[in-house]
Amino acid sequence: MPQLDSGGGGSGGGDDLGAPDELLAFQDEGEEQDDKSRDSAAGPERDLAELKSSLVNESEGAAGGAGIPGVPGTGAGTRGEAEVSARRRQLLPRGHRAPPPPLRAAPGVSSVQGAPVWALAPTPAVPAPLTPLRFSLQALGREHAAQRLFPDKLPEPLEDGLKAPECASGMYKETVYSAFNLLMHYPPASGAGQHPQPQPPLHKASQPAHGVPQLSPLYEHFSSPHPTPAPVDISQKQVPRPLQTPDLSGFYSLTSGSMGQLPHTVSWFTHPSLMLGSGVPGHPAAIPHPTIVPASGKELQPYDRNLKTQAESKAEKEAKKPTIKKPLNAFMLYMKEMRAKVIAECTLKESAAINQILGRRWHALSREEQAKYYELARKERQLHMQLYPGWSARDNYGKKKRRSREKHQESTTGGKRNAFGTYPEKAATPAPFLPMTVL
DNA sequence: ATGCCTTTGAAGGTG
DNA sequence: CACCTTCAAAGGCAT
Secondary structure, rough: OOOOOOOOOOOOOOOOOOOOOOOOOOOOOHHHHHHHHHHHOOHHHHHHHHHHHHHHHHOOOOOOOOEEEOOOOOOHHHOOOHHHHHHHHHHOOOOOOOOOOOOOOOOOOEEEEEEEHHHHHHOOOOOOOOOOOOOOHHHHHHHHHHHOOOOHHHOOHHHOOOOOOOOOOHHOOOOHHHHHHHHHHOOOOOOOOOOOOOOOOOOOOOOOOOOOOOOOHHHHOOOOOOOOOOOOOOOOOOOOOOOOOOOHHHHOOOOOOHOOOOHHHHHHOOOOOOOOOOOOOOOOOOOOOOOOOOOOOOOOOOOHHOOOHHHHHHHHHHHHHEOOOOOOOHHHHHHHHHHHHHHHOOOOOOOOHHHHHHHHHHHHHHHHHHHHHHHHHHHHHHHHHHOOOOOHHHOOOOOOOOOHHHHHHHOOOOOOOOOOOOHHHHHHHOOOOOOOOOO
């Protein structure tokens, strides 16, 4: 079940987003200090350095590639395929990473829906309580205002970014916290006057984060100031109709007028394959929730079904049932925002390598910085749950192709290991955050 | 065409 | 309750 706090607990119930009294002190300041020092001394720069180092070490003897400019050993595309493959296999052995000390929440502090307690600390200048849906793309035109909310965050990318000469492109300077700034920027209560200037079509590759955060579609979806009566009917049979709370009722639509302001990250809005809903493509009513994707990834062909047997049709129907994706967690949101920067800075493209860097950067983030993403993630989950009360992550189990790790598991078992073969390590790795105990 | 890799976090299932 | 498993994003690469 989704973990929306249904009003219980001592947090006042309901949406206690941004509750000021959630500001909690940490008792492990020493550890935080460690984090800080780690951040500054061996943070992001080390991330890539280690990654690169591992690449170099593992590809020692290989002719210097041209991966990261000036960084040997990162050019996967410069070696023979076999060599690259070998490197890839050993790229970052699961035991390779020596994760930084975990961020721990202070004991005796409460948590909300699994987020580290420090993540619940009030975001600067964010009014509370917050309605999760009250985000607006209007913020796109108000980045300055958003920046005012977190003025201290602007230089962060410069600190956090891979400033190493081999990686510094400077592109990340444009906006780093733009996503969060946007999300955390609340429109006027009236919601009026939210008609940003239409923008030309944006392309994913050509439109890095320049005032256009790579937000979770969930939030982007609700960024529209123009309401629609209800979210797309994704699965009437399984997913109960979303709650039509007053807060939500005004955030379910995207009008054509709002399309122009949407960044590339909301390409789902116009993508034909996503027009699965009940209506006519292009019509707001036909706009599905961003987390809804056809299982096949292709547009449905209703007439095809008539040619199939009932069983086939049923199976196919089942298979093609739109999939409600899981809401993104904090780290996913972070990755989504920062990926482009890492790519730009490091000229890396392989997500596996990028994700490793991002993982390290994530650990290098301060609590406050991480808290933003936890907060966003929490709101995303709330939105998701409000939209699809009956949805369960379990619904998507098996929709992804079974990974071959299963057979790996069979062949290499002996000990306990998860399907990825990583669990023992992860278990051995200190958890980033200890669960909070609710007082 | 499809799955793997790689990361963290969330959530559900199991013992 | 602890542990395990799966999925979420992403894109190059391998099969």
